[in-house]
Amino acid sequence: MLKVSDITCEYQKNPIGLGTKKPRFSWIIESDMQNVIQMSYRLQVSLDEKFKNIIWDTGVINSSKSVHIEYDGPDLRSFRRYFYRVKIMDNYGQESVWSDIGYFETALMDTSEWKAKFITPESEDEGNLSKGKYLRHEFVLDGEIDFARIYATALGMYEIYINGKRVGDDLLTPGWTSYKKRLQYQTYDITDLLVKGVNAVGAIVGAGWYKGDLAGWIGRRNVYGSRTALLVQMLIRYTDGREQIIVTDETWKASDSPILYSEIYHGEIYDARLEQSGWNLPNFDDNSWYAVDVINWDMSTLIPQEGLPVRRQEFIKPISMIITPKGEKVIDFGQNLAGWVKFTVRGKCGDKVVLKHAEVLDSEGNFYTENLRSAKQRIEYILKGYDAETFEPHFTFQGFRYVKIEEYPGEPSIDDFAAVVIHSDMKRIGKFTCSNELLNQLYHNIVWGLKSNFIDVPTDCPQRDERLGWTGDAQVFIETSCFIMNTALFFRKWLHDLKVDQLKNGGVPFVIPDVLGGHLENDKLIRQDHSSSGWGDAAVICPWTIYQFYDDVNILKEQYGSMKSWIEYIRANARDGIIWDSGFHFGDWLALDAKEGSYLGATPNDLIATAFYAYSTEILAKTAKILGNLSDYEEYLNLHDKIVKAFQDEFFTPSGRLAVRTQTAHVLVLMFNLVPDKYRARTIQTLIDLIDENNGHLTTGFLGTPYICHVLSNNGKTKEAYSLLLKEDYPSWLYQVKKGATTVWEHWDGIKPDGTMWSADMNSFNHYAYGSIGSWLYREIVGLNVDPEAPGFKHIIIKPKPGGDLTYAEAEYLSAYGRIFVSWSIGGGDITIDVAIPPNTKAKIILPHASSEAIETIRGVNVHFENCNDGAEAEIGSGTYKFIYPLTKFLAIEN
Template sequence: MLTVQKLRVEYKENPVGLDVRFPRISWQLQSEERDVLQQSYEIEVSVEADFRRILWSSGRVYSEQSAHVELAELLPGSRQRYYYRVRVWDTENRGTEWSEPAFWEMGLLAQEDWQAEWISAPLSLLGVEAERCPLLRGSFQAAAKPLKARMYATALGLYELELNGLRVGDGYLTPGWTSYSQRLQVQAYDITAQIAAGDNAVGAWLGNGWYKGNLAWDNRRHIFGSRTALLMQIHLTYEDGSEQIFATGENWTAAAGPILMSELYHGETYDARLELSGFSQPGYDDSGWSRVELLPHSKEILVAQENVPVRKIDQIKPLNLLKTPAGETVLDMGQNMVGWMQFCLTAPRGQQVELVHFEVLDRDGNVYTDNLRSARQKITYIAKGGGRESYEPRFTFQGFRYVQLTGFGEELSPEDFTGIVLHSDMEHTGSFACSNPLINQLQHNILWGQKGNFVDVPTDCPQRDERLGWTGDAQMFIRTSAYLMNVAPFFSKWLKDLSADQLEHGGVPFVIPDVLGENDHSSAAWGDAAVICPWTLYQCYGDKRILEQQYPSMRGWVEYIRKQGQDEYLWNTGVHFGDWLGLDAKQDSYKGATDTDLIATAFYAYSVQLLQKTADVLGRTDEAKQYMVLYSRIKEAFNREFITPSGRLSVPTQTACVLALMFGLVEGPAKARTTDKLLKLLEESGHHLTTGFVGTPYLNLVLSEAGHMDAAYKLLLQTDYPSWLYQVTKGATTIWEHWDGIKEDGSFWSKNMNSFNHYAYGAIGDFLYRHIAGIELDEAHPGYKEFVIKPQPGGDLTWAAAALETVYGRIRSEWSITSNQMELSVSVPPNTSAALYLPNAGLPRVLEGDVHLEQAIGVHSAEQLEHEVKVMLGSGDYRFIYELGAMS
């Protein structure tokens, strides 16, 4: 039976507050049959859940498209809810029932829809340098119990809202971090259940956050503004169709709250004795509060929430309560995590307790915080007394595994503490496991590195005085991240900020949102995020709109490079990070030995190549031809500059070889010599990598594409320094910034730049999925509409299993080897097809289930290649068994 499932609008399930003018819907097909393809579909839209009156119908559309179907003829209105449903027909002309209805609801679409004013605590109450956080309050009368109630809110700084004594929504660190001068997100909340007939009250907490607080490593504050403020509007709709609006304005009041200090890096200080209990409930006496001040701030920059919200995702109980050799009391959470501690205590009024969060113990087993640099990561709580009380922060987060406790006394119980894991609430889409437990821990570490660093923006690290959206780290990891989670809304929002912060000449700041100096922009491999990230999202999700959205930014970056220096085909000017943290760096240098001109020109070529493909996809034929010519000339210039007449790469480093091969810059004898050189360099290093941030993500991919999977496995399975598994043997639970963050003797690489949660080297996850499990894209059919499954067993692995939830459904690849037999189970979602490659197989010996391939339903064709069998599959679940090496 064929059914339509998992309806989504702009990747989201039943979203409220959308501002996309032409929403796109997606659905998945489910069937127990094989070889299922959609022949046609029909969509209906109504403003009523029972579809008695159809507002819009697509009619029967003959198309296989089931992802990102744009409702181009529908013109949605502000705050209107739309219900939709889908039915499809397969290629046998069998139709489904209508899907279960789903909906989306628009937000405030125009500036004129806003009656609310920006309000701030008066300067006479809290000056711009005051660290104490304000509370705001307003009240209103509802004429009756409303049929529908919506709240739309944002802030300069961070906010939390309460309505009639209860928290509104489950998002944290709202409104998130954007290029605040140009874009500010608005959150929409369904508050129908919280509104009472008659008296109602709203209370707000405001914090500095990214807007006003301390950012980066030189103690800068007020980068975006010096005053926190709130903008909030409530719409009540009654059964008779009448409406009532309540909004922030001059009649609101403000008071200094119990949060004495709140900074993202430094933590929070909270004095429970200063709590103003009940301030968000009706009837509260705010006669002693101050009138708010109105701020003349723009509403033109307001956009609806684009990314998924930051939410509480997991809870972790402490693994152990330690007493260090130095006498410190420390909780070990057992996992390097990001979020905060929730705790309970019973203490006399005025007793102060502190929690200092950090990542590692030193080699003597004592508290180590030097690698946090100036970030304090400290929570200070002052008890109100009178019984058991509990606390968790609001406007800060910490990166930590360990927590030093002071002031709690001797009667400590780990049960009173819970670690709250916080990150953007992205759907988990990927899983990988294999027969090697160290690789499984590595996969765990990659996932937790993504959790910890995808807190509204893709940060470099979540613990020290940095936590910035470094462009290089993002582009290095994006493909891996798209296996692990649905990152399309997350990166789509971040890329809009990249466009907003991109310089007029096309240069790209090192970090997005941009908070560094005016000259901190446009390093090769960092600025290339402007091109690599949109193309990767398009490939992984089939989302053409992302390319349309980002094309001016992509083109701006390429044209910026083109204008640098004397030769438009070489990039040999500017300041670059190079192969950051490469192990072949000179002493006291962070840059690896690979020539930065080679790196810059190689990435220039790659970005031009991707831009040419993007222009092709968008139908910009003339520009596609221009960039095809430009790419060929950059390639020629690269060969003139960096390849000797005999075909030798003039820069003899692992990273130089990797980039030349990965970006297709060498051909023929030069390609063969470059591959041989890479293998020789690996051999000379005892088959260890020397690559840094630039070379590492591509190293194993290049080796496997060149047919040297044995070398790739050797690298992956090394357990001594430097290797991915060295970190695992040292107890890592996330990915480290440095290969030797902790040395063999237990000492540290450095205190200045030594994060133990830094996802860049986690890009090896790409290799696990693409080459070990074998789940790979077909570039010509993005979003996994047609895809490849090509597992490549090796090393000491006896089995591997991976799954990926795509926009069409779940892809699965599981293989195992016992004795001389291989078994491979795969899943191909309905409305897709796959090219399957069975390694070391002979066509006559391959069985699917209990039958030969020519008898198997869903097998469209099978052919013997040199060392493998290629099988074209329709949708369905399959199980292949064959004897290894039996070619006849």
């Protein structure tokens, strides 16, 4: 059996609204044979579903490539649906049947095709208001409808309706980009919502990121503009071939809505008494509504949806309702999350529901909101007073586990409440589990940190008055995120904003989209508004990571100029172009070796900055080589060599001692290969000594923590890495778990051992940076690794490292080529290792502490192991395998 399945276009199944002129196709191969490799493929694109009007046929292409095959046919036209299919032949001579038919649909291929105008329901003096506004328009259709689409966006956020029904299920549209440079529009299929005769289109717009409160500690508002606006272009094709276009223009009308106030940080006030029944239906009396204004906007900024839309993902019911020692009535949802509360209520006209949201209870069990800073996280709903009324907010979201009911008509029941979990609509592709339940809970917490903070941009936290796309947080966590969900499109969109917000001199803002630049002059800590090491390096590390996981060369092509500009910025600001010892840096942020009252760890900025300079330069050199820029490759390879030599001269003594005696310093020099070979053993031993001096605990912050366990296990100290990971007392990952955490904290001691809180000024309990340990669970415990020479898991490296008190561990990962599975278990004096390798890939498997003569292959054929330094290794093809060998040597090493 040979089958092509799960065909996709630009990572998506049947996408509509694509703007790329050369979309790419991928597929997964299914086979019941082992060692299957695709030998050839044939791909067709047609204007019709029956493939009678084929516009591109590759013919038989002799290639094993099945990921990101680029369209190379005639120019694609706007507003068209194209169908595609593929068939393949394998190395056994089997030919598949044609795959199921997929399709993609183009949006506006040129901004000149926009006929609509931006219309605003707000006056020029409403910049400080955060009301939601209604917009509506009626139109007549005079034929049978074959095809109908809406292309829509807003300055602010919007919801759109056709004949009273909500269009699509996207949330917080159009998402957050650097609006004045890039504004996404969405495409919706409305064919089934329209009728012959009179129709109505309605919309609600709100402040959102465009004009609402941002960066609460510096109090920015109206960052991109002071008036919300809507843009809608509707295309209708009739069955007789005619087309009709409906657009936003001066003929639309506007009104106030029941949304009296809606802000990202602060929540929403909704007065149901102000609802206008039928406002988005035909034949509604809108004589009291007022005329809209048309506003100018640079239409060249408009781009089709790039990132994944934010959508409802889960509904969580409360686990209890408690009365706190202060007498507060509080709902516990059992999970820290990002989203909002959906509730149903009954009461009289004018009654209110008032809810406040928080992450934790204090040491006495009372509702705790001090760490929210100025964020109110408050929902107020005023009843209209009929039958049961159900409410969800529109243009806000909260980060919470606990909800305090401040006002409610009658006695609330937890059956009337549900938490709505929202995040960008990424596909879950990774799972991990093991025999240690605390470690399983840590993994759970890492996953929920991702869910809560990947809401259109990779935010630092979802609850306080911040929620910004901090570059440092994103780059330390990106590898872990790629193991858990398919984040390719999510990061591609964000990196495009990084590129356009990058300074002309190559500097990279601290947050993307950049809302801090030029507004930090009064900040007591931050002394400039861009370009810290470890933060700005997101410009290089993030696209490289996406390339490694998804074999997506396009992300390197698109970001290459940005990557190069970042390196050149550093070179221009470094001493002699080599040692970066100038400017402001966050350093090893929140490291435990910081001075009292400081957030900055003890590792000097010049060491950290130069270390990351070397690392990013090395990545840039590799990228240049991949893209065929050989002159750049030689230049940056040479620059990297100079940085490494200068670093060693600067930071190592003649006797081989690293001059900075911190854990993070030793971690970075080992991770980035900055240690002279003859001093490596000494450097590793000093790191072990530093951990021992801290009673076996880490002291690392944001930049040291992601690498510390990798450095230990990569240098023969797997036992010590496990010991660090499995610590249960403060400071450690499992300390948070033992304290009842359901997400990862910003501080190792967000809640201190005595139950008191870290300073309320910066204490998120849902902050994924330290969740970067997740990549170690996959890469080291289970041993699932990308081969840098064959990215995207085309060639897989499987090298499990059992240890600690674990008796089994397993991981599953859905790569671009299909499902990869790795597990190991210990029992009965043996180690058993199970793997599954998808068709069209190969793997190198290294069985730890094994002798080739002692390995028994229970499942899998033609496997020949050879002894190696780490045990025994073999090359295997696709299929499922089971290997068993004696435990003796492993136990000897562990003991």
